[in-house]
Amino acid sequence: MTAVHLGMPTLPTAPRGVGHLRGTRSFPDEARDSLRNGQLRANLGHATTTIRGKRAGVVAELPDWEQLRQAGAALKRATMARLDDHLEELERQVTARGGTVHWARDANEANEIVVRLAREAGAREVVKVKSMATQEIGLNEALEAAGIDAFETDLAELIVQLGEDKPSHILVPAIHKNRSEVREIFARTMPDVDPDLTDDPRQLAMAARAHLRERFLRATFAVSGANFAVAETGTLSVVESEGNGRMCLTLPDTLVTVMGIEKLVPTWRDLEVFLQLLPRSSTGERMNPYTSTWAGVTPGDGPQDFHLVLLDNGRTAVLADEVGREALNCIRCSACLNVCPVYERAGGHAYGSVYPGPIGAILSPQLTGVEDNASLPYASSLCGACYDVCPVAIDIPSILVHLRAEHVEAQTHPTAESTAFAALARVMSRPRLWRAAQRAAGLGRFLSRGKPVLPRLPGPAAGWTRSRDLPTPPAETFQQWWAKENGGGRS
Amino acid sequence: MSARDDVLSRIRSALGPDRSVPPEAVRDYRLTDDRPLDVLLDVLVDRVEDYRATVARCGQDQVRTTVQRLLTETLGEHDPADVVVAPGLPAPWRPEGSTEDDDRPAVELAARAAAVTGVAVAIAETGTLVLDGSPTSGRRALSLLPDCLVCVVTADQVVGNVPEALARLDPLRPLTMVSGPSATSDIELERVEGVHGPRTLLVVLVAPATD
Incomplete structure (x- = not known):
């Protein structure tokens, strides 16, 4: 997308924060x-x-x-x-x-x-x-x-x-x-x-x-x-x-x-x-x-x-974001850290900022600019426990999603993920392609060697399986089962 | 442009020319605690003891003897002059032979065994005593440096909850809200009492006047 200049006077944008707000490595690393x-x-x-x-x-x-x-x-x-x-x-x-x-x-x-x-x-x-x-x-x-x-x-x-x-x-x-x-x-x-x-x-x-x-x-x-x-x-x-x-x-x-x-x-x-x-x-x-x-x-x-x-x-840069500014309401109680399943396992140092945990995942990237702390909005399972305990009711999960969207929009080249989802959309909207893809996915069973989860995949899929379990595809799909049970007739 | 003007203009830019002002906060939480005084006094004692402070209740004419008894139980045999009292502490409350705080350098108080002060307000629900820097509460260093602090609370100073307490306090005075002895939860988030402030907190709760 190219930026369209509308002839609006540009307001002075507030510079981003400096200090102990970003790590040298990404959160997953x-x-x-x-x-x-x-x-x-x-x-x-x-x-x-x-x-x-x-x-x-x-x-x-x-x-x-x-x-x-x-x-x-x-x-x-x-x-x-x-x-x-x-x-x-x-x-x-x-x-x-x-x-x-x-x-x-x-x-x-x-x-x-x-x-x-x-x-x-x-x-x-x-x-x-x-x-x-x-x-x-x-x-x-x-x-x-x-x-x-x-x-x-x-x-x-x-x-x-x-x-x-x-x-x-x-x-x-x-x-x-x-x-x-x-x-x-x-x-x-x-x-x-x-x-x-x-x-x-x-x-x-x-x-x-x-x-x-x-x-x-x-x-x-x-x-x-x-x-x-x-x-x-x-x-x-x-x-x-x-x-x-x-x-x-x-x-x-x-x-x-x-x-x-x-x-x-x-x-x-x-x-x-x-x-x-x-x-x-x-x-x-x-x-x-x-x-x-x-x-x-x-x-x-x-x-x-x-x-x-x-x-x-x-x-002031955080304040300029009407959704993200809620992060400024934080009173630093740390209840969201104590209930977060990600914080409890990864620990505070993984966030690379003095503000770790769920509040840190929305505050640090906004203070520094999302592109400078791009992995933090993803450092969450979006389970919502942080929102439930927050004493000033900051909707942390929604702000995380908002910042993820901001990060995606800022990408000038298509990412592996956006390419994959575009292809998926094409396949899912065409029944013949979809059935062929499901048959092809069945081949993944060979990779699993009888285990319920596939090993880490090579190539462009590596990023997905590095931090997620991909279940082994079933021996037959629902559609195949339906066709078998109903003698091939369509319902 | 100065840093001040810069920051203020950034805020104005961030909020935009037609800033929307959100609805005012609704104060539909409990503003008062209307339980009878004798119930509030019991709650206060329960909450203060929960912080592992010692509470003694006494009649209006027993304050001095109660303060002295608690000090002896805590300090054992001690030099009475080693106990420093707030300059405005009523004379009938003062332990025999105690020293009145004056304008000596604050750090000298660190060598004293105990301090005795009054309070401005006590909050039953949270077990909190509020000292306000008045002559009765004493300056802040007095309730901080001696290792043992005795606070005398009268029944009319006890309120139910935090909103009632703040309404009684003067925000221009230096206030110290004390909830139990000094404590920390910094090791494995387990609370242990006694770090830099007084390790012992003794509270004398004076009964209301009976007539």
Whole structure:
């Protein structure tokens, strides 16, 4: 198809996101390797089964869960429809309460802002609250390159950082590690660790406490993300469990919060919905241990220098797609990862992005542009479990199909699949050709050597059978059977 | 063009000139919990204990002795001055010999054995205590750094659910919502209590006035 120029003024299209959003290999290639890792599958199976049970229990406790879910979805949709106004209001409110607001077009700009602020504050080291936005932009690497040490303080992020690993889950970045692997990492990398450290999770948590305690007490500069920002009041919020977030939000002199522009809600009251939806969906608790909120600077309590970095990095490009923009409603609970049969088997690293799982399969390709992440919309069986558990009712399967269509439309040359289906359509619309094809397919039985599934096919069909079982054709087709039973007469 | 103007203009382009505004959210979820107070108090105790915190209920004139008893059970023999109380904590609640928090550097609180604070609101359904940075709740570092936190909750501060709580709170204050002691689920998604925040949470629930 050739593009027809209609003489419409072209709107400036938003550039795509940069950062940790794409892998070097496709999802099927990565997944094939991770499927061979039995330890990984055992760890993921155990962890996701545990969390699925907990989530189901606390969600069932609320008689109005569906109403909350629909309200959450509606609030997010309404927010996106007036995102520009809400962001300007947020900026006014944060500024009025003593904070400074910065805007970043992409990951590089956001990193430059944080590095500059750290330098201006004379900080040699930075403590960090777990944050998807700063993972996305690769802030730790940018700080290291500037000679500033960045210390992750969330337990799972600490495990990933000490193990020189990559996060594999939105909520629990070290979900792919089991307790004995965590013990091994701590024993190897923590300087003052007790040599008798066991793999009891409580002992491991205590080791993390001891490891980070002094660092918290001497920290002068902290970086956080934000779960929510309230436009009408300038209130920011971090939802966490361990207290590492509170340490970072309370003790240092300077706090920099990096937040995607889609994270805001218009009013304080809107949090009454999301503070019910998020903890029950993510850790399966009635409420997470600690939720902190703050508005600008409070004299005598907490950091006296507060900066908010508003990050685009591809989000406005997502917003431009009327179907795909629902992905921006995500509150990063990770319930969709925990129920996904593909995620549970392939693991988070296979997605190549800091956003793995079903939400990652629709968010990452939109942030980078589908052609840059073309395998992810196919990393799903479209079973719909993700939609059922999503606390803001994002229709992930429909967006996956939408992105697949976008990918197919973008192809300038016919693909093997489109050629095959065009041929199939021709054959199926002509009865004689169809019967001949069925007889020919019967020959496939020779390939099967009596097994119910054909081996991998050679040539152009290889792509199909590489990740799918092709059943051995039956000895006779229905039409042949009918003809035999009815003496060749047509019904 | 500045980054700010650029991002805002991208948003306007993305939404188009005739942006459709979706219908307003319908708030048909539960806005209040109308169960009687004695039921809500029982729910609160059940939920807080479920987080493996300790709850003691007492009458209005027994707060000090209850706080002292819980501290002794937890800390054993201790220097009473090692217990720091929020500056606005009512005098009849304060343990004997405790220290009032002042504007000392926050990190000095890390060496203290325990903190005692009031709260602004408590949410029964989720077992959550909300501290609001007022003199009664204390600054945020006070309820964070000492390893043992005692919160005194009065019956009139208890609401049923999250919407009722947010309606009572001031979003301009630094708020901390506390649901049990510090915990993590980061290893195999199994919850264990006690990481960076206070490893022990003791709650004193004061009965309503009887007349």
